[in-house]
Amino acid sequence: MANIYLHPANIFFTSAAIGTGVVLNNSTAMAGVVFTPDEDASVVSVLWNLAIKIGNPGFFRVGFQGVDLTTGLPDGVWLGYGDFNASTLTGYGQFFNLPLSSPVNVYRGQVICQMIQVLSGTWDASNSVNVQTGANNSYPYSGFPYLVANTTGTAVKVTQNTLIYPIYAYRSATKTYGYPFRTGSVANISSTTTPDEAGLRFTLPARFGKKFRLLGIHANHRFLSGSTYGSGCTFNLNLYDNNSNLLAQAPYDSDQAIAPFVSFNREGIYRFYFDEPTLPELSFGVPYIIAIEATNAVNQEVYGMSALQASDFRALTDASMELVTRKDNGAWTANTLRITQWQLIVRDITTGGIISVDMLGGMTG
Numbered sequence: 001m002a003n004i005y006l007h008p009a010n011i012f013f014t015s016a017a018i019g020t021g022v023v024l025n026n027s028t029a030m031a032g033v034v035f036t037p038d039e040d041a042s043v044v045s046v047l048w049n050l051a052i053k054i055g056n057p058g059f060f061r062v063g064f065q066g067v068d069l070t071t072g073l074p075d076g077v078w079l080g081y082g083d084f085n086a087s088t089l090t091g092y093g094q095f096f097n098l099p100l101s102s103p104v105n106v107y108r109g110q111v112i113c114q115m116i117q118v119l120s121g122t123w124d125a126s127n128s129v130n131v132q133t134g135a136n137n138s139y140p141y142s143g144f145p146y147l148v149a150n151t152t153g154t155a156v157k158v159t160q161n162t163l164i165y166p167i168y169a170y171r172s173a174t175k176t177y178g179y180p181f182r183t184g185s186v187a188n189i190s191s192t193t194t195p196d197e198a199g200l201r202f203t204l205p206a207r208f209g210k211k212f213r214l215l216g217i218h219a220n221h222r223f224l225s226g227s228t229y230g231s232g233c234t235f236n237l238n239l240y241d242n243n244s245n246l247l248a249q250a251p252y253d254s255d256q257a258i259a260p261f262v263s264f265n266r267e268g269i270y271r272f273y274f275d276e277p278t279l280p281e282l283s284f285g286v287p288y289i290i291a292i293e294a295t296n297a298v299n300q301e302v303y304g305m306s307a308l309q310a311s312d313f314r315a316l317t318d319a320s321m322e323l324v325t326r327k328d329n330g331a332w333t334a335n336t337l338r339i340t341q342w343q344l345i346v347r348d349i350t351t352g353g354i355i356s357v358d359m360l361g362g363m364t365g
Helices: 308-314
Strands: 018-024 028-036 041-054 059-067 072-083 095-104 110-118 127-135 146-150 169-171 176-179 182-189 197-203 212-223 236-241 246-253 267-273 288-294 300-305 320-326 333-335 338-340 342-348
Touching: 018 028, 028 176, 041 059, 041 072, 041 176, 059 095, 072 110, 072 342, 095 169, 110 169, 146 308, 169 333, 176 308, 182 197, 182 320, 197 338, 212 236, 212 288, 246 267
Parallel strands: none
Antiparallel strands: 018 127, 028 110, 028 146, 041 095, 041 127, 041 169, 059 072, 059 110, 072 095, 169 176, 182 300, 197 288, 197 320, 212 267, 212 300, 212 342, 236 246, 236 288, 300 338, 320 333, 320 338
């Protein structure tokens, strides 16, 4: 039986997910991502992850340029932009939503570059901004979109680590596009910790169909056993309705789930399934919770993604999703700015076909 992955489109293999950056520290410094828009949109702002500010740098410009057909580099012509004083921005170490001076229309199939570029003022080793532009050790790996930069006076394509995915995003008045997410651990759980269970509350839109089965998850997870092989960690994969009634459960032991890794922390991509014949029919448009519940005292970590605002998750899917945690079967605590790094494995049983909620919230089948 065919399976597909709904969400998210990218899963990071490491907690140090954002590991590639460009330092704006001279008068010609620039960073950018060359890409093709997913659909036509009127863009009102761009998002950049501004990691570190040193000293009192001057102004920078963000926006879009066209891309030269010969070099694949920005062509120097701004399609739209906004200017900002780096020294007056506060809260470095996160994504910033940076409004453009006027909306810019972008089109599916158009090759453009989202840019951040030094404009004026003092920019040197003592007055700089670090722009984090790529996620290391990520899936899927990216050749296009690709990174460009100018750190020496000449714009170049950034030599790609084969495990890198560019980090960039932009917003229209109604939707976020791109990949505006930070990643890392969202819960360290064992049977003795609070919380001891962490998961994802999700609602697949009613327009996608009528009934479906949830087969399991494709998950970024870490086993924290002191053993060379990460052994001795146990948990239940649980499926609940929104009233926390248990609908399905599958027990797991790390000794049956992993192969040797190069370090003691067994972070990797795991595929956890329910026992399919026992699965109930679920309904589109109705919320459910899928969770990992620790069942012994060996620590494990659930990995996730955080956004600047909850609506940014629409860059991944139109499904409603949020992180939930709890202790000892108590009430769930929800965090609308985080989700798990899990892909839901779903089969549509209304027609017997396969559906896919892809990165833009669409369907294929």
